[in-house]
Amino acid sequence: xxxxxRIAAIQPYYFAKxxxxxxxxxxxxxxxxxxxxxxxxxxTPIEIINELHHSSTxxxxxxxxxxxxxxxxxxxxxxSMVQTNL
Numbered sequence: 001x002x003x004x005x006r007i008a009a010i011q012p013y014y015f016a017k018x019x020x021x022x023x024x025x026x027x028x029x030x031x032x033x034x035x036x037x038x039x040x041x042x043x044t045p046i047e048i049i050n051e052l053h054h055s056s057t058x059x060x061x062x063x064x065x066x067x068x069x070x071x072x073x074x075x076x077x078x079x080s081m082v083q084t085n086l
Contacts (some may be wrong), residue, residue, distance in 0.1 A: 025032055057059060 022032055022034055
C-alpha cells in the first residue's frame, strides 16, 4: 500500500532531528549547552518552584516594564557601539 501524498509530505519532527545532531556532537567530545525543549515528563525541582513563587510576590512583579527605559538603554548602547566602530 502506498501512503497518501499528504502523509508522504510530513517532515520529521524538527527537534528530534536537532537532538540527534546534539547527541552526535556530544559523542564527538564537543561541549554542548542544550537549550532545547526540556524534559516536561520530569518534575520541576522544588528550588525552582520556590524561587518562582517568591519572585511572583515581589512588588511590581506583575507589571510591564517601562518601554521608554528599555528603548533608551538599547538605543544608547547601540549608538555608543556604532560610534566606537566608526
